[in-house]
Amino acid sequence: TVIMVSISPIIALFTAVQSCPANCKFCPTDLVDCEQVFSLQEGHGIPVMTKKILLRKGNFTIIPERTFRAFSKLQVLSISDFPLYSLANQSFATDEVSSLEMLDLSNNQLTSCWVEASSLSGLQNLKELTLTNNALTSLKKCWFSDLVKLEKLIISINKITYLPPRLFDNLAQLTQLQVASNQIRYISTDTFYGLYLLRELDLSENTIIFINKDAFNPLHKLEKLYLFKNKLAMLPDISQSTKVLQLNDNLWMCTCDLVHSIRKLKDQIENPDALFCDSPEELQERQILDIEGDIC
Ligand SMILES: *[C@@H]1O[C@H](CO)[C@@H](O)[C@H](O)[C@H]1NC(C)=O
């Protein structure tokens, strides 16, 4: 028995080290970290009980159907810095119930028409989805239909021009939505329908010229709203719950209405003295908080 006790850990370690694929490290810990990955076939040979997988750099362009089917213990998956443009149907779905809570696909080249309708299906435990810095031009409601537990959705730095009405209405648990640094031009009434728990919304650094007056009405719990660096001339209705509001670098049209709204929101607005009129011409570059007497 003395021999058995002393040898078995060595055997265990040896098999585990053996099972770590080329260019990967940390097997058999809960985290497997791989660089220069050229193929995802057979899950790249990564042990199927792994809880966290990070894949960085390499040349695969597509995640084939059910690539991660055997990885039902996987909680965190990050795939970034690939020329990856396409997700097949059920790319991440598992044979048993999926444990995946965080999926990070940032810094790839995902293209809207090559992300299949059911590519994210089966991820009913997913809490956080990051798609930052890809080439998405539009978002489709069907991508999100299984993500009923999603709390955080980050789609900043893409080329999205428009968010269709009720796009997010399956995401009843969503608390944080970041769509900064895209090319959105306007926001219609029902865009945020169903996001009753949303606390943070980042629409900064787009080219938004107009937001429907009622667009933010469904957001009863909204606390932080970022609208800076857009082309807004008018302000939509802002919910009472909002505590932090960033409005700088827009093209504010200084009507009496706007001046009143800004005054009313003064305590919520971060740095309200940095808000300037863009029009009418005679008020250009005047501080909004400084002109009440001039126009009202
Ligand atoms: C990726 O790189 C590997 C190794 O350099 C090469 O064998 C393979 O053909 C490449 N695959 C693609 C899709 O370019």
Ligand SMILES: *[C@@H]1O[C@H](CO)[C@@H](O)[C@H](O)[C@H]1NC(C)=O
């Ligand atoms: C992906 O699934 C959708 C249904 O969810 C189906 O309409 C579509 O044809 C599938 N795509 C492929 C390439 O199989």
